[in-house]
Amino acid sequence: GAGVSQSPSNKVTEKGKDVELRCDPISGHTALYWYRQSLGQGLEFLIYFQGNSAPDKSGLPSDRFSAERTGGSVSTLTIQRTQQEDSAVYLCASSLVGTGGALRGYTFGSGTRLTVV
């Protein structure tokens, strides 16, 4: 597609429920990233995919968070047993691989605004 597409754009869920957030990157972008943005924290790195593998998942805050990517394209971020502190905007980005790709800029989606009540 022309840009990075994320769905849903908004999600309200009850504490303890599981949620799935979807990201459809730009075609041809091998690198895919998930970040979390909350007030006072800026963009917090969660996980990086190169193709279907995740060489860097060091930012996942707990084992309740997991992500996968299939076909080198769509990625899903799953949060199990959601907590109120999980409320944030979850941003997905894609880029070409490597330093050059990162410097040319990530293309971000508009994010999923998650509210846990």
Added chain:
Amino acid sequence: QKEVEQDPGPLSVPEGAIVSLNCTYSNSAFQYFMWYRQYSRKGPELLMYTYSSGNKEDGRFTAQVDKSSKYISLFIRDSQPSDSATYLCAMKKETSGSRLTFGEGTQLTVNP
């Protein structure tokens, strides 16, 4: 302590003003520096990047890097109401692959 520090503002200026936005960082391993702009309810978009100390200019925007002081700046000349957004600095280490470390972002409002 965060690796990248950025004053969140908010910053409010009149139209036409020169705006100065800044970030400091603690790790000298950061070698590449970027500025992103984020409009409300949108994802950030790349404005500029640089990898050397000194100035880089693009239209009304100038990015400045001082590696010896671990300090970067973004200047906006002749600011416009359409520049109202959150500005995030981002940095990359040579060894971090494609991963970026972002500042918290500074919220800017340019008043007509």
